[in-house]
Amino acid sequence: MADISVVIPVLNGAEYIRECMDSIVGQTFSGLEILPVDAGSTDGTLEILEEYAAKDSRVRIIHAGKRSMGYQYNLGIAEAQGRYIGFCESDDYLSRTMYEKLYSLAKEKDLDYVRSDFDMFMDKEERIFLNYHLLAGSRTGLYGEVIRPWDHPDILYRDVNMWNGIYRKDFLQRREIRLNETAGAAFQDTGFVIQTFLGAQRAMYVQEDANRYRRDNLGSSVYNLKGILHVVQEAEFADAFLDRLGVTDGYIRAVLFRRFCSLFFGFYGKLPPKEGFTEDVRQAVNRFADLAQRQRRELPYYAAAFEGVEQSLSLHFLLEDLDDFDALRRRIDGIEAKGRRDFYKHVAAYPRAVIFGAGEMGTSLYALLRRNDYLGVACFSDNNPAKWGSSLMGKKIVPPCELAGLHDGKTVFLIALSSQWEVIKEQLLSMNISGEHICKGIFVIPHNAMEADIRDLPAERKEKDEP
DSSP states (O other): OOSEEEEEEESSOTTTHHHHHHHHHTOSOOOEEEEEEESOOOSSHHHHHHHHHHHOTTBOOEEOSSOBHHHHHHHHHHHOOSSEEEEOOTTOEEOTTHHHHHHHHHHHHTOSEEEEEEEEEEESSSEEEEEEOSSOGGGGGGTTOOBOGGGOGGGGGTOOOSTTEEEEHHHHHHTTOOOOOOSBSSSHHHHHHHHHHHHOSSEEEEEEEEEEEEOOOTTSGGGOTTHHHHHHHHHHHHHHHHHHHTOOOHHHHHHHHHHHHHHHHHHHTTSOOGGGOOHHHHHHHHHHHHHHHHHHHHSOHHHHHHHTSTTOHHHHHHHHOHHHHHHHHHHHHHHHHHHHHHHHHHHHTSSEEEEEOOSHHHHHHHHHHHHTTOOOEEEEEOSOGGGTTOEETTEEEEOGGGGGGGOSSSEEEEEOOGGGHHHHHHHHHTTTOOGGGEEEOOOOOHHHHTTOOOSOOOHHHHHHHOO
16 A cells, blocks of 8 residues: 555646656655546646556556546546555646655654645746745644644635645545536535645644646636636535535624635636626626635624624625626726736836745745746845844845945835834934835735736737736
């Protein structure tokens, strides 16, 4: 019996599959069963997989008769013979020591699952990595601790992926955990994460940057506007799971509902005006509105108020008047888009930039600027002495006292932490850095940093990118 079975769903992934497979067969942990699940590839992917199977007896190709990532994953889970099961998407790859480290912890601590931080990446002139932390704020103290996830539901705001961990097979079997088998390859892992999160009695989160998650594959489901259909399907799937599990805890329901609101409105904001909805999109929007109405009635007031569900402006307009919401959304989107373009135009006028803030917000801001081809970031700075002298995303972190030497009129100082904007601005002003060269960085979450275009694109590029 293998220690870990690795399930890799794939469909026409020839462009990336070799890097993915090399990272798995090359693991420092040898006790693997490697299960590519091919859904009828026609671009040479299957032939590539057969090459690996011929060279490595651990590789066993599974043929799926349905083009559904959820179905492919479930088929792999059913076929897996390992004590634990891991997953990898075919356009991602793994650090060489990922499974060695995760399995050691899972076995020692008798865990239902262990999930790790990971790196998102995109390819520009060089490969750019952006680390994603599963735990933040007051929850960082839980890293490395054995926990019952149910006791910490707010972790689900950031714990959103299934492929950055391993899961005990008998735990999945006992809890009857499976993915939603909707068509396509979008968000089916969301329900899996929720099921494992609420079902596990012993779980752990670690800071190993194990998985390398690609964010520049334009064929990925996150760039397909039809993804709103899958979000709604997954929200209904999760709602049915909570009913089946008998979850009455309003706090947990509010956390999950808010999460699906975030996914839903992320796609809704990219759709054409309401009159341009296709029939399936219109039905999906109406189904989500029905689900939202039901959730709002069922949530106790304290949970809805505490989690911000009842106060959600977007949700209010969607529920009460879709036409008004649509018009409001367009106005807000226009204002925000102009703000992002104005920010980039301002920064791009400087040949050099310093990002003040060497944490998640600072690295996300750097990734956003590189995504949009700005090459002028010279360094990071931070008020934490422990970071001085180290490097972040290939750039040095310098003490604030060294910034005065960069004040030459050709450098813009970007403050990444909006909550500290006034304090850090005063700090820079006290160093005789002119206020006209100090700029507040725009807010961006890590998952969006490698996606957003904030430049004022030429008309022909806009038309190409628009749905």
